[in-house]
Amino acid sequence: MTIPNIDLIQVFDFVGTLAFAISGIRLASAKHFDLFGAYVVGVTTAIGGGTMRDIMLGQTPFWMTNPFYLSCSAIALLWVIVFRKLLVRQNNTWFLFDTIGLALFTVTGLEKTLMCTTADGGAYPFWAAIIMGAITGAGGGVLRDVFINEEPLIFRKEIYALACVLGGGVYYICTLFSLPSEMCAIICGISVVVIRLLAVKFKLGLPIIKGEE
Amino acid sequence: MTIPNIDLIQVFDFVGTLAFAISGIRLASAKHFDLFGAYVVGVTTAIGGGTMRDIMLGQTPFWMTNPFYLSCSAIALLWVIVFRKLLVRQNNTWFLFDTIGLALFTVTGLEKTLMCTTADGGAYPFWAAIIMGAITGAGGGVLRDVFINEEPLIFRKEIYALACVLGGGVYYICTLFSLPSEMCAIICGISVVVIRLLAVKFKLGLPIIKGEE
Amino acid sequence: MTIPNIDLIQVFDFVGTLAFAISGIRLASAKHFDLFGAYVVGVTTAIGGGTMRDIMLGQTPFWMTNPFYLSCSAIALLWVIVFRKLLVRQNNTWFLFDTIGLALFTVTGLEKTLMCTTADGGAYPFWAAIIMGAITGAGGGVLRDVFINEEPLIFRKEIYALACVLGGGVYYICTLFSLPSEMCAIICGISVVVIRLLAVKFKLGLPIIKGEE
Numbered sequence: 001m002t003i004p005n006i007d008l009i010q011v012f013d014f015v016g017t018l019a020f021a022i023s024g025i026r027l028a029s030a031k032h033f034d035l036f037g038a039y040v041v042g043v044t045t046a047i048g049g050g051t052m053r054d055i056m057l058g059q060t061p062f063w064m065t066n067p068f069y070l071s072c073s074a075i076a077l078l079w080v081i082v083f084r085k086l087l088v089r090q091n092n093t094w095f096l097f098d099t100i101g102l103a104l105f106t107v108t109g110l111e112k113t114l115m116c117t118t119a120d121g122g123a124y125p126f127w128a129a130i131i132m133g134a135i136t137g138a139g140g141g142v143l144r145d146v147f148i149n150e151e152p153l154i155f156r157k158e159i160y161a162l163a164c165v166l167g168g169g170v171y172y173i174c175t176l177f178s179l180p181s182e183m184c185a186i187i188c189g190i191s192v193v194v195i196r197l198l199a200v201k202f203k204l205g206l207p208i209i210k211g212e213e
Numbered sequence: 214m215t216i217p218n219i220d221l222i223q224v225f226d227f228v229g230t231l232a233f234a235i236s237g238i239r240l241a242s243a244k245h246f247d248l249f250g251a252y253v254v255g256v257t258t259a260i261g262g263g264t265m266r267d268i269m270l271g272q273t274p275f276w277m278t279n280p281f282y283l284s285c286s287a288i289a290l291l292w293v294i295v296f297r298k299l300l301v302r303q304n305n306t307w308f309l310f311d312t313i314g315l316a317l318f319t320v321t322g323l324e325k326t327l328m329c330t331t332a333d334g335g336a337y338p339f340w341a342a343i344i345m346g347a348i349t350g351a352g353g354g355v356l357r358d359v360f361i362n363e364e365p366l367i368f369r370k371e372i373y374a375l376a377c378v379l380g381g382g383v384y385y386i387c388t389l390f391s392l393p394s395e396m397c398a399i400i401c402g403i404s405v406v407v408i409r410l411l412a413v414k415f416k417l418g419l420p421i422i423k424g425e426e
Numbered sequence: 427m428t429i430p431n432i433d434l435i436q437v438f439d440f441v442g443t444l445a446f447a448i449s450g451i452r453l454a455s456a457k458h459f460d461l462f463g464a465y466v467v468g469v470t471t472a473i474g475g476g477t478m479r480d481i482m483l484g485q486t487p488f489w490m491t492n493p494f495y496l497s498c499s500a501i502a503l504l505w506v507i508v509f510r511k512l513l514v515r516q517n518n519t520w521f522l523f524d525t526i527g528l529a530l531f532t533v534t535g536l537e538k539t540l541m542c543t544t545a546d547g548g549a550y551p552f553w554a555a556i557i558m559g560a561i562t563g564a565g566g567g568v569l570r571d572v573f574i575n576e577e578p579l580i581f582r583k584e585i586y587a588l589a590c591v592l593g594g595g596v597y598y599i600c601t602l603f604s605l606p607s608e609m610c611a612i613i614c615g616i617s618v619v620v621i622r623l624l625a626v627k628f629k630l631g632l633p634i635i636k637g638e639e
Contacts, residue, residue, distance in 0.1 A: 037368025155463025247632040250581025
């Protein structure tokens with residue numbers, strides 16, 4: 001196994017962004033949004049998590065200095081329009097791309113947090129970086145569901161954001177063994193993918209919290 | 214035609230803020246919110262877009278250092294209470310004021326972005342300024358609809374946020390002709406107003422995105 | 427009466443955070459969220475208001491450098507699971523703790539704003555600090571209701587956020603009498619508690635805003 005070079009990361013970023021945007025656009029289409037609304041929901045799904053992270057870190061939102069992400073979302077919109085009738089058949093592919101995006105966004109969110117400093121100039125604790133990784137991965141889907149006026153799906157269905165948190169924990173364990181950060185990142189990303197795949201394959205979910213009555 | 218002086222801009226800011234706040238308060242009243250809730254929804258509609266912009270730009274939210282905007286929203290609340298039964302008859306006026314506000318907020322959002330720098334000290338690309346203009350103009354209405362628990366209206370009805378984007382594009386074209394920024398601003402603002410008026414007059418909307426089945 | 431020492435403030439912070447988180451978790455359980463979703467809603471209720479404040483003030487969100495708040499929310503989750511059937515009987519206690527939290531968060535939000543400077547280096551006006559106090563106290567509940575897809579409760583039920591605003595006004599009046607800030611804080615906090623208790627005891631609410639018809 002070789003360390004993935006920058007090109008592979010860009011491919012992952014592309015297919016992940018595409019998959020996130022398409023999930024937003026498909027849900028927007030089910031709500032009969034117009035093209036503009038569908039695009040906004042798609043973009044929000046793709047960049048919402050990273051934007052929340054950057055705002056909390058006091059950074060310029062990543063998509064504001066790089067047209068890549070809004071362009072990806074435009075491609076996603078075109079894709080849904082053109083391949084509308086084939087989307088259901090492509091479900092496995094989009095699920096895989098979504099999972100790759102989840103893993104990549106988790107890693108980048110976690111690592112960006114570790115590289116930033118608080119307003120006081122100190123470092124963020126590792127657990128905060130893990131949470132920022134999970135927000136980067138899963139926050140866009142929450143914003144998407146707020147926009148389409150539904151209860152956030154990730155609060156009820158199979159393990160999703162928890163895969164990001166567990167992956168972040170794996171990253172932390174790797175640092176305890178003094179692994180180089182590229183190795184930590186790869187192992188973390190693979191953990192997220194594996195946890196997510198197992199969760200869906202075996203329909204693993206957390207218990208529903210019981211109400212008072 | 215003369216360059217509008219600062220007073221005219223302030224009048225536009227006043228009637229625009231008033232119109233935005235009133236649109237929020239009217240929708241809150243339809244949901245039987247109390248006076249406080251109605252005020253919060255009105256304020257959010259009026260200042261929500263600019264607040265999102267300022268947070269993403271790393272700036273202090275504009276309304277926190279100037280009591281003008283919260284006062285305007287209080288006047289809007291009084292207006293709705295006092296003129297409750299006349300509001301429907303005033304619909305055309307409020308629509309016009311709302312459109313003026315949309316145009317002014319688009320221009321101010323776009324120009325503020327061009328004057329700011331990223332966390333790294335660089336300039337924002339022009340397309341990011343256009344998006345910030347659209348968020349300034351249309352973001353408050355999205356937050357309003359999230360608060361009253363409805364799907365955002367601008368994702369489904371006639372052209373609204375798109376008028377801001379197109380107006381921003383007109384601003385960019387003006388800069389290509391090296392027009393002074395006051396002229397760019399005026400032409401951009403007029404474009405937003407004209408596009409919005411035409412959209413409503415001719416019921417122009419974007420196509421609804423088709424679902425999968 | 428003695429000035430409360432740091433330990434008492436920490437006790438208030440603990441029971442307030444606990445009460446806020448529990449209110450979120452209980453509502454999440456009514457919506458059949460899973461354990462993770464319930465925890466996220468609980469955390470959001472507890473830290474959401476302070477996070478909104480810190481983002482607007484350009485500060486690092488307070489919970490990112492101190493594991494206390496996420497730990498409290500985990501205790502809240504355990505509490506709801508273990509004492510599920512007793513929660514209704516504990517309602518008065520949780521209401522009291524919630525009110526203590528509301529008062530403490532109002533004071534800390536107001537005082538933090540007074541200690542911060544705008545992006546231009548100036549001080550925030552006092553009325554902005556009052557609003558930040560109210561957002562710190564009541565903002566988490568609004569985010570909670572957005573996440574569980576309900577109209578924010580505080581926009582319709584008895585006086586809640588208004589108690590924060592009035593308490594902030596009391597703080598301001600205290601400063602006019604040149605009281606030391608500890609005294610201002612205590613009197614402000616007590617005002618919030620008293621207003622909230624009276625509001626619930628006498629079912630005091632603001633009038634519902636009347637619709638157009």
